[in-house]
Amino acid sequence: MRPMPGCRIFVSGDEAVAEAVRLARPHVISAYPITPQTVVVEKISEFVEDGSLQAEYLHVESEHSAMSAALGAAAVGARTFTATSSQGLLYMAELLPYVSGARFPVVMMNANRTLATPWALLSDHRDSLSQIDSGWIQVYCEDAQEALDMIIQAYRIAEDPRVMAPIMVNLDGFLLTHTYEMVDLPGQEEVDGFLPPYRTENKMALDDPKTVCYAAMDEYMEFHMKQELDMRKAPAVIAEIDREFGERFGRTYHGMVEQYRCEDADVVLVTLGTVTGTARVVVDDMRKEGHRVGLAKLRFVRPFPRQEMMEIAGRVKAMGVVDKDLSIGYEGIVFTNVNSSVCDLASPPPRINFIGGLGGRNISKQHIRSMFNQLIEMAGGESRDRIQFVNVGCEHNG
Amino acid sequence: MDRPKVVEYTKPHCVEDYPCGAFKAGHLVQDNAGWRVFRPIINQGKCIGCLRCFLVCPDGAIDKSGESLEIDYGFCKGCGVCAYECKVGAITMVREGDETDAGL
Numbered sequence: 199m200r201p202m203p204g205c206r207i208f209v210s211g212d213e214a215v216a217e218a219v220r221l222a223r224p225h226v227i228s229a230y231p232i233t234p235q236t237v238v239v240e241k242i243s244e245f246v247e248d249g250s251l252q253a254e255y256l257h258v259e260s261e262h263s264a265m266s267a268a269l270g271a272a273a274v275g276a277r278t279f280t281a282t283s284s285q286g287l288l289y290m291a292e293l294l295p296y297v298s299g300a301r302f303p304v305v306m307m308n309a310n311r312t313l314a315t316p317w318a319l320l321s322d323h324r325d326s327l328s329q330i331d332s333g334w335i336q337v338y339c340e341d342a343q344e345a346l347d348m349i350i351q352a353y354r355i356a357e358d359p360r361v362m363a364p365i366m367v368n369l370d371g372f373l374l375t376h377t378y379e380m381v382d383l384p385g386q387e388e389v390d391g392f393l394p395p396y397r398t399e400n401k402m403a404l405d406d407p408k409t410v411c412y413a414a415m416d417e418y419m420e421f422h423m424k425q426e427l428d429m430r431k432a433p434a435v436i437a438e439i440d441r442e443f444g445e446r447f448g449r450t451y452h453g454m455v456e457q458y459r460c461e462d463a464d465v466v467l468v469t470l471g472t473v474t475g476t477a478r479v480v481v482d483d484m485r486k487e488g489h490r491v492g493l494a495k496l497r498f499v500r501p502f503p504r505q506e507m508m509e510i511a512g513r514v515k516a517m518g519v520v521d522k523d524l525s526i527g528y529e530g531i532v533f534t535n536v537n538s539s540v541c542d543l544a545s546p547p548p549r550i551n552f553i554g555g556l557g558g559r560n561i562s563k564q565h566i567r568s569m570f571n572q573l574i575e576m577a578g579g580e581s582r583d584r585i586q587f588v589n590v591g592c593e594h595n596g
Numbered sequence: 597m598d599r600p601k602v603v604e605y606t607k608p609h610c611v612e613d614y615p616c617g618a619f620k621a622g623h624l625v626q627d628n629a630g631w632r633v634f635r636p637i638i639n640q641g642k643c644i645g646c647l648r649c650f651l652v653c654p655d656g657a658i659d660k661s662g663e664s665l666e667i668d669y670g671f672c673k674g675c676g677v678c679a680y681e682c683k684v685g686a687i688t689m690v691r692e693g694d695e696t697d698a699g700l
Contacts, residue, residue, distance in 0.1 A: 399618070412619075
């Protein structure tokens, strides 16, 4: 039974995404199930079956086909949705630059799950962060409410004529996809008022023939420069749409980066996704104890919020970056990106890369407290290892 | 010939002027026959107008709209299918730049 519009519902992160997709009224859903995304595509297929979502649901035979079908549907001007996770995202990888280069505003949910080998099902960010160069906007959600709201916002951002780029909305597998929370469900009329039907000139049409996904040997570089210049406009559009969402629905997410108790902070920890929720509690606890600690919740990794990162780093005495990923042979991918902004400061603060959570390894309040303690010591002049592995189960020389 | 004609293409003045995604179709900006080694030549005296070459040409480069069949050398790739398939031997493949030996 369809919940009453404008009510509060008790749902998992996956179910919140499915409810948001129903409210966004896509024309075409093409998807292939994979743990821990499966609930999303199961719920949406139920909505199409019971008629509460009027859409074409394509049961494809693989993730490669799921994204190919989304590409084809978007090429005739359809609003599209797909969802995947982990190995499925990598199987889609060939199509990701196809979609972004053709400037099709496909919205995809990705349930963050680690990559094989070793084979594992639990969450880290190795899957999505391996695709940051694909031309897709990437946003990471902290809870089910943000996931629901970001699916709705994602269509507005992606379809904005100033941006025209696909978006990957990331939810930590199980930690968010399978955790049940109370969520405000907006009414259909409110969502329709915020998200009008998708209209575009960027499509194949019989009365105005266009060429899409074309070959442009001589002008490839100019087309991609155009894509880059438009992506640079996205942060302002993201902030503008978030503000409008706040006015209509009473919730905002602070655009590219949410700063939590950073105003007078001596040390700041940068986090992505659900670990932010744990870190908020630790910040509150340590603030009560008199420590000036703060949190920078990095919401968007592409486009990257370079200015915000520089401003935050310019105010603090030490900075930590939590990475639930590892670019083997170097460091955490988020750390690389934060560093490339922060190092442009005349005197950047010292920094530590905390690598943890790989394959779903827990990052507890105590681990985060330990990170803050090290940052506080480093702010006091002590030196610390640049890269540290968190919660390793045995002795190591990392 | 009613196929699209090559039109002069002017590059946009700046990157911002490039189209976002799709752009207008049916817009040929260059000939596409630069790698042809052998050129098919129709001997109009032998041609019986059976249109076999017209049907098999993979590039649609044979025009039947006029009095006699003509080949659009802007798009013919020189594959030779037309000459191979011609039942009356009306099409000869001649090395580019060597047309005087066509034996016409």
